[in-house]
Amino acid sequence: MAVAAAPRTGTRTLTYAEALNEALREEMRRDPTVFVMGEDVAVWGGGGIFGVTKGLVEEFGPERVRDTPISEEIIAASAIGASATGTRPVAEIMYVDFIGLAMEPIVNQAAKMRYMFGGKIKLPVVIRAQEGAGRGNAAQHSQSLEAWFAHIPGLKVAVPSTPYDAKGLLKTAIRDDNPVIFLEHKVLYFTKGEVPEEEYTIPFGAAEVKREGTDVTVVGIHTQVLEALKAADVLAEDGVSVEVIDPRTVSPLDVDAIVQSVKKTGRLVVSHQAYEQGGIGGEIIARVVDAAFDYLDAPPQRVCGKNVPIPYSQPLERAALPYQEEIVDAVRRII
């Protein structure tokens, strides 16, 4: 069920990357079996290309913070094997676009070993990767692939959009005894938000209403939560009240929260940067239609990445991605 965004007191302003760093640090202090591995996580720039693993090797040493060769399949597979035998690895795939090399161990081993073995093993592995476009990284460094993993029973998939969510979800991911694909977003690393001083975790399968409204439900993934909030401001000027929901995890997916919202608003827009075709938006809409068809006053809309490899040149890249203007247009179509 949905959790309303609570005012956060006793907080500091952290970036999304800093919040993730705190989560890792706290969990590694708490549990000596947690360790980090990946390409350039230890040495580069003090820890990670976006600083998520900054300072960890200094505190925890090279046994627990391991730079790896460029070998995505064995990075994932050995993390999975290590999780089966007494440790809790947090392995990084530097760009989600590289995760294709690691699909075999993730899909055929991590997601299935527990089931195939009749429940006799646990695989507390976290595989982190970052997604997303908007910085001119071009087609092979800009994708959003959460739908691939949401499709596979046996995996859990997190897609935090704020520093608060990132920290709380990563702590949960590390403590979860199941394989978690933890998907961050390269543009979001630099965004700032309030993060409590005291310890907290966020459960999986708990969407958050980022903004309450009554006329239309907009579900956003990653950057699209922020775009939806901007669109909501624009639409408010015309007296349209937008409710913005952030699923925070796409597997498990808090369909109930979205359904409750749609029962109130009667209208649904789903927005993700991932390609529209076969994206998680279609899945969300199918589930909502199944549960709340009679409550819908208009066809559900998708505002997603175009079905095109993400181009390099800025005007082309911009044209390929969904921004708040398109969300505003989609809402206007159905109001």
Add this chain to the structure above:
Amino acid sequence: MAIATEAPALSKEQLLDMYRRMWAIRRFDTRAYELYREGLMRGTTHAYIGMEAVGVGVCSALRSDDTITSTHRGHGHCIAKGGDIAQMMSELLGKATGYCRGKGGSMHIADVDRGILGANGIVGGGIGIATGSALSASVLGTDRVSICFFGDGALNQGVLHEACNLSAIWKLPVVFVCENNQYAMSARADQFTSVPDPSVRAVAYGIPGVNIDGMDVLAVYRAATEAIGRARAGEGPSFLVATTYRMLGHHVGDPLNYRDKAEVEEWSKKDPIAGFKSYLLGNRVMTEAEAERIEQDVVEQIEQAIEFAKASPDPSPDILMEDIYA
């Protein structure tokens, strides 16, 4: 009497247990084929017949807390490491009392408490898991060793390259054991691998590469003991290639149109069980009577396992959605 093997000397008890396990594998896979043909097993099964010396030789050199990963041809590894034969048979028949509650079948049998991290339906699928088992031992600072069984078919999977490199640079306590049974389905090892002696690929990783007569269980035991010792002492991985033979087809119903019966007959002369039996009898470690008793016991044990399996219930569809998540 004990036999000195240049490895820890094996007692009579240990040697007879090796013999018993080899026999159990042979008998288990023979009966599994028969059950399949009777229509009691679904999917298919992959027989370890002819390869018993490799699984038993390696597993005899392990501690109980050491781990193995297995292949699709994994009944032999499971039995070699002390797996429960009744639960194995029940799993093959898809029953609720099976090792995996009927959810895994032949290719996914596991006994995690015994360090058997699963047979695997993906060629090379156990390689990364075994590497990971060694990695966790390293991170935790234990001296546990990880064995990775894989076939000549997996020699050319990319993940093996990655695993050898990573375990070499991190000195992970893993022993890669290639069971070269000459065939990957219809692909002959000597045609599909770029070098005639696969063990030379170890040079590329700076790790020891060892060739073993995979039909001689004591030769396997010796080589495994050495490699396991190296791993346990923190000296890193080794790459063992045990030359053996896949006496039957890849799976039940293999047309076998791609090899000669004459070749099979040649290899049958090197049968690892007959060879070991003759060694034990010749060295007066075992008498004919003892051999017969062991063989009879195995036959009985497996028949009892089959009866247990046949009498066990099917899993209820109610359990379909259980065990996906912890």
